Amino acid sequence: PDSLELLREAMGVMQHHDAITGTEKQHVAEDYAKLLHDAVSGCAESSGDALRKIFANATNVSSQYNKMAVNMELETCPGLNISQCAYSEREDSFVVTLYNPLARTKKQFVRLPVQAGTQEAQISYTVLDHEGKAVPSQLVPVPSFVRNLPGRTANTTAELIFLAEIPPVGVASYLVNRQKTKNSEGENADYLYADLKSAKYNK
């Protein structure tokens, strides 16, 4: 309740006419950014808590999952708009849980900042949906004008893209696995050379 109240208060402040129009003074704009950041971060934590409770008490999963869910991290990545996410960058295997706030099924392309391989050390990715089925995915390079954005600290040079389907006001989870060598048996595995000069594509 405290974090929700903090976000409510921050959004109330943001209804001020100078906040909406961007006619506030510079130091006020920076204070607005700080207010919103603190409030959204707090709500992200609360949202994770709520999801953990839902997963820990879900009845259509194994009891082992219920127990694991109690300690599930459920972190957010606020830097996704500059292709930055410490989790997808460092973990060889991670779960993306998507929450759909709309009251209808939503299909949305998910873009995850990931490591690209090199010709010598190839990397491939597989994405599994909640039924364990492989989901088609594609790697695209992150252009230099995004990689070099000031303030971006990520070392990722590619984005992994797949189409997710999430139920109304619901969640869907996808398991992403990274293989350090080319996986010839991988279902829908994709790989990308970091050295784009050697990349080839078909018509």
Add this chain to the structure above:
Amino acid sequence: ADQLVIGTQDLSLTLDTKSGRVINGSFNGTELNLNQEFLYYRGASGNNEVFENRSSGAYIFRPNGTAHPILDGKDSIKFDFVAGDLIDEVHQTWGDFVHQIIRVYKVGVDYAEFDWVVGPLPDKKDPFDGREIINRFTTNLKTDGHFATDSNGRETLHRKLNHRDTWNVSIVEQEAGNYYPITSLLRLTGMPENSDKGVSLAVIPDRAQGGSSLADGQLELMVHRRLFRDDAFGVGEALNETAYGEGLIARGTHYVRAGSSEDKTALGKERVLAQDVLLPVILFFSSGKNYSKEQW
């Protein structure tokens, strides 16, 4: 090749490979002569003592002349092309401070994405008193000055160039006097030349922006601005935001749909897309190391 086509039979964009620019769009069987370009307005500078001498600033939009292309017509855009089973992308560089990723997904969606990265805009050494960057889409549709905007994300309002419904208006500043707030939708409908089949074009921004249709078949939205004078409306500062020692960089997306004007579901689909943009899916990350494929 002279042209590069990205996408599928259902949804594609054609780029001219010499200039690197979009020249055509095909949306579910509707062909559209479509050009996309970044331009800038120059800021006005004055002593703010009288109306006619007001500077451009945080409150005031009164461009000094018509928009200028970011790149002259003879300059080509540098671009890279990425293709795959799910998505085709073109990564463009429009000079020093405008970049763009154009995306056409091959499954699941019926719009193209124009993901713009603008900034840092030139600083005070710039010869012009600030710049205001716009993204402009130009078609060959005859629209007679008519276009439509949303009203704070709710109803769609009809607009007409240099016109007000309830009085005989005389527009002194052509651009500013025809700009409207675009919260979630800017669209137009018209007939292409030599055709009797109407076409609608809609642009959905990912944030509220100012925009208009200043010429037949044209839509524009303002994406970024940097100005160096106070406009004497109370803030007492120039709109000169910086980060990491440079002018601010802004990144956002325009979602573009088009189709036959006979399609009565178009406005509904645009509204659904606007909702998807406003309330996107939220991502949470957890470790997967405890899951084998079987356990998963």
